[in-house]
Amino acid sequence: MKVSNYQMFWLINISSMIxxxxxxxxxxxxxxxxxAWICIVLGSMIMMIATWVILRVCKQNKDKTLVNFIxxxxxxxxxxxIVAVYFLNWFMQLSLISKGTVEFQNLVMLHNTPMIVILxxxxxxxxxxVYKGGITAISRCAEVIGPFFxxxxxxxxxxxxxxxxxKRILPIYTDSGWIHILKGTFISFNYLVDPSIILMxxxxxxxxxxxxxxxxxxxxxxxxxxxxxxxxxxxxTGPQMAANLVVPVYTLTKFVSILNFVQNIDxxxxxxxxxxxxxxxxxxxxxxxxxxxxxxxxxNWKLIAWLTTCLWLSYVLYSSYNxxxxxxxxxxxxxxxxxxxxxxVMPLILWMISSIRQRGKAKSIG
Amino acid sequence: MTRSVLLTIVFxxxxxxxxxxxxxVEPNQLAFVIGTGVDHVExxxxxxxxxxxxxxxxxxQAESSGNSxxxxxxxxxxxxxxxxxxxxxxxxxxxxxxxxxxxxxISEEFLIKNDGRKLFDKLNRDPANNxxxxxxxxxxxxxxxxxxxxxxxERLSSISSGKELQINxxxxxxxxxxxxxxxxxxxxxxxxVLEIKxxxxxxxxxxPIAVLSGFAALNKKLKVKGILDVDESSAVIWMAGKGSFxxxxxxxxxxxxxxxFRLTHLQRRIRSVHGNDxxxxxxxxxxxxxxxxxxxxxxxxxVDNMIEVQKYVNEEIxxxxxxxxxxxxxxxxxxxxxxxxxxxxYPYWWKAQKDDWDDNFKKVQVTVKSNIRLKSVGTSGGQIK
Numbered sequence: 001m002k003v004s005n006y007q008m009f010w011l012i013n014i015s016s017m018i019x020x021x022x023x024x025x026x027x028x029x030x031x032x033x034x035x036a037w038i039c040i041v042l043g044s045m046i047m048m049i050a051t052w053v054i055l056r057v058c059k060q061n062k063d064k065t066l067v068n069f070i071x072x073x074x075x076x077x078x079x080x081x082i083v084a085v086y087f088l089n090w091f092m093q094l095s096l097i098s099k100g101t102v103e104f105q106n107l108v109m110l111h112n113t114p115m116i117v118i119l120x121x122x123x124x125x126x127x128x129x130v131y132k133g134g135i136t137a138i139s140r141c142a143e144v145i146g147p148f149f150x151x152x153x154x155x156x157x158x159x160x161x162x163x164x165x166x167k168r169i170l171p172i173y174t175d176s177g178w179i180h181i182l183k184g185t186f187i188s189f190n191y192l193v194d195p196s197i198i199l200m201x202x203x204x205x206x207x208x209x210x211x212x213x214x215x216x217x218x219x220x221x222x223x224x225x226x227x228x229x230x231x232x233x234x235x236x237t238g239p240q241m242a243a244n245l246v247v248p249v250y251t252l253t254k255f256v257s258i259l260n261f262v263q264n265i266d267x268x269x270x271x272x273x274x275x276x277x278x279x280x281x282x283x284x285x286x287x288x289x290x291x292x293x294x295x296x297x298x299x300n301w302k303l304i305a306w307l308t309t310c311l312w313l314s315y316v317l318y319s320s321y322n323x324x325x326x327x328x329x330x331x332x333x334x335x336x337x338x339x340x341x342x343x344x345v346m347p348l349i350l351w352m353i354s355s356i357r358q359r360g361k362a363k364s365i366g
Numbered sequence: 367m368t369r370s371v372l373l374t375i376v377f378x379x380x381x382x383x384x385x386x387x388x389x390x391v392e393p394n395q396l397a398f399v400i401g402t403g404v405d406h407v408e409x410x411x412x413x414x415x416x417x418x419x420x421x422x423x424x425x426x427q428a429e430s431s432g433n434s435x436x437x438x439x440x441x442x443x444x445x446x447x448x449x450x451x452x453x454x455x456x457x458x459x460x461x462x463x464x465x466x467x468x469x470x471x472i473s474e475e476f477l478i479k480n481d482g483r484k485l486f487d488k489l490n491r492d493p494a495n496n497x498x499x500x501x502x503x504x505x506x507x508x509x510x511x512x513x514x515x516x517x518x519x520e521r522l523s524s525i526s527s528g529k530e531l532q533i534n535x536x537x538x539x540x541x542x543x544x545x546x547x548x549x550x551x552x553x554x555x556x557x558x559v560l561e562i563k564x565x566x567x568x569x570x571x572x573x574p575i576a577v578l579s580g581f582a583a584l585n586k587k588l589k590v591k592g593i594l595d596v597d598e599s600s601a602v603i604w605m606a607g608k609g610s611f612x613x614x615x616x617x618x619x620x621x622x623x624x625x626x627f628r629l630t631h632l633q634r635r636i637r638s639v640h641g642n643d644x645x646x647x648x649x650x651x652x653x654x655x656x657x658x659x660x661x662x663x664x665x666x667x668x669v670d671n672m673i674e675v676q677k678y679v680n681e682e683i684x685x686x687x688x689x690x691x692x693x694x695x696x697x698x699x700x701x702x703x704x705x706x707x708x709x710x711x712y713p714y715w716w717k718a719q720k721d722d723w724d725d726n727f728k729k730v731q732v733t734v735k736s737n738i739r740l741k742s743v744g745t746s747g748g749q750i751k
Contacts, residue, residue: 108493124376163542167710174713237542240549244490255542257498260532264465264496 002206005214007139010146012218015283016193018276020226021249022100024188025233032176032184033239034169037230039181043189044223051195051219053347055212058202060354066199067294073353083295086196089342090288093194094281095316098122101277109270119316126281127309131302135204138282145275152272154225157232159256164235190339193219200287397460401524403471403509406479407443414450415441416462417513417524436521439513447488464494469524470501470541471509482588486545497542500531503557503582512560512576518567523576527560530578535611548588551720552705557582559593583694583701585724591697601690604651606702607634616682623662625675629653636707644708644715646731654741655679667747676740683736691734700727
């Protein structure tokens with residue numbers, strides 16, 4: 001299973017963009033109002049650095065996935081525990097995105113269809129893609145969906161020029177102050193992208209020397225979109241309204257009215273978001289099941305994929321009955337400890353150890 | 367064999383459900399709401415009226431607007447909008463769909479006796495709403511009466527009002543703008559006011575129709591503080607930076623004849639007289655003027671006359687706008703958005719002001735200046751006598 005650079009770009013890009021469009025803008029706007037875009041800019045910078053660090057780690061261990069190289073770096077027991085934390089994160093991402101997608105469908109379009117029907121359809125599709133072709137199939141899909149997805153999402157930002165008022169983001173900084181801006185940043189950046197998937201995906205890159213460029217570009221494109229989307233949202237709705245929107249990007253599509261004729265285009269965007277969510281979920285499911293198979297030593301990762309899907313389905317169903325479990329976005333433990341640990345602290349530690357090791361190796365050879 | 371049968375079943379299921387067939391409502395099962403009205407009911411609830419088009423009447427030729435109705439108004443009472451709408455739904459054979467609505471009408475009485483802000487939550491929370499529609503205030507009568515009116519040209523009263531605002535360059539009065547203005551600290555909303563008046567269509571027929579009779583200046587709590595007439599509101603809209611077109615007719619100095627202009631490219635500038643001392647503000651209105659009518663004895667092909675006319679127009683506008691501005695200031699509601707402008711320009715100063723801006727707005731000394739440039743005298747130089 002190999003992924004070309006072009007495919008890698010789309011894989012990373014789509015899976016980042018789908019989260020950017022879903023969570024961070026709203027979390028940032030809630031706290032820092034018209035300075036939400038500063039939060040997203042800062043968050044993007046943090047995430048770009050995190051991605052870069054992770055890529056350094058991957059390059060140093062390019063012939064292994066996270067599960068295997070972490071054993072070399074930290075020892076078997078500690079390595080396995082840390083990897084389990086990553087598994088937990090990917091599983092949470094899976095349930096978060098799938099639940100968000102399905103509940104959104106229920107809210108805006110399919111009022112009477114039972115949630116479980118939509119959920120099973122979505123999960124079946126994802127699991128089937130993973131089962132049939134693994135990362136090869138997913139990256140092919142990404143390659144096809146990607147250009148449409150990205151172009152149309154970028155186009156969306158320029159569809160309501162008549163409603164935009166650039167002055168709505170003024171005054172910059174003064175109203176919220178740095179405490180609110182930083183707070184907004186620290187909450188929202190966790191949901192900006194998920195750089196940890198690279199730790200697994202990089203192993204499958206065909207050309208390891210140039211893959212990192214594709215990954216960085218993929219992340220940067222989605223970050224750029226995130227910043228533009230936040231600005232456009234603020235231009236159109238102003239800070240007070242933006243702070244209360246739960247699905248801001250969807251609300252933006254509802255305002256579009258081109259020459260009083262092209263309206264209600266949200267029905268056109270919803271399937272597109274479904275495509276994006278499909279790629280993101282498939283990537284997560286693949287790396288989770290492949291990682292689990294390496295972690296347990298059980299070779300048949302396709303079976304693990306099906307089992308994971310069953311677990312995932314039951315977890316989403318269970319969590320939808322328990323409101324406290326299903327709304328963990330602003331959980332201080334997750335935001336203050338869990339995400340920073342897996343996105344920033346852990347990659348830094350791995351990078352340090354791996355650098356020291358390689359230097360040691362170079363010395364011993366020399 | 368079993369494998370292919372199984373696959374076929376799975377795919378059929380997927381195709382049916384993924385295309386949303388389980389939850390699909392055919393267009394002929396939908397009732398399209400074009401206008402919604404909200405009225406006050408004495409027991410503290412509200413009455414919601416939906417103006418719904420009858421599609422079978424729409425497909426016919428123009429004669430249908432004459433005799434038969436092309437719409438129906440359904441109304442129901444409820445404690446909230448949703449309760450009332452559900453009661454309407456119960457009476458309907460079709461699913462009520464509000465995504466294509468173009469107008470929300472609120473009666474004046476409703477705003478006087480209720481907190482209008484409670485309407486916003488439903489508008490913003492329920493995805494069945496689009497905030498592209500316009501919100502208007504119905505003066506004197508109920509919103510339900512308004513929705514029931516026929517219009518001689520358009521099929522529905524709400525379509526006619528929507529077009530009326532649109533064609534007269536008043537595009538910035540959508541519900542979204544209304545909500546934004548009322549949420550914002552430094553600007554108060556302006557609502558278009560419709561009044562129902564008798565209109566003589568021809569020798570035989572006189573029908574009531576709704577016409578735009580001005581704009582209402584609301585305060586933070588959405589109470590009407592005053593209603594501007596058509597000329598005043600045109601001035602206020604321009605000063606608020608929301609206008610795109612203005613027409614003005616002024617009598618000439620000696621009282622003989624008039625001059626009429628079409629003004630385009632409307633702009634406004636706000637600045638303080640001395641830097642950070644924000645007690646005295648200068649508001650400058652800018653526009654390009656096109657002379658449309660001239661019944662004075664002035665020969666407009668003369669440059670001296672052009673300069674004099676331009677100077678005189680500026681003086682007159684300044685005078686007229688200053689009076690309107692003073693009137694708005696007396697109402698203690700900043701519909702012009704001076705507060706919001708100063709908020710963006712002097713954010714630290716604003717922090718001390720925002721809590722009682724309505725009161726402070728009255729104390730600010732606002733001077734209106736005018737900077738109109740005469741662009742063209744039309745296609746006739748001197749007069750044709």
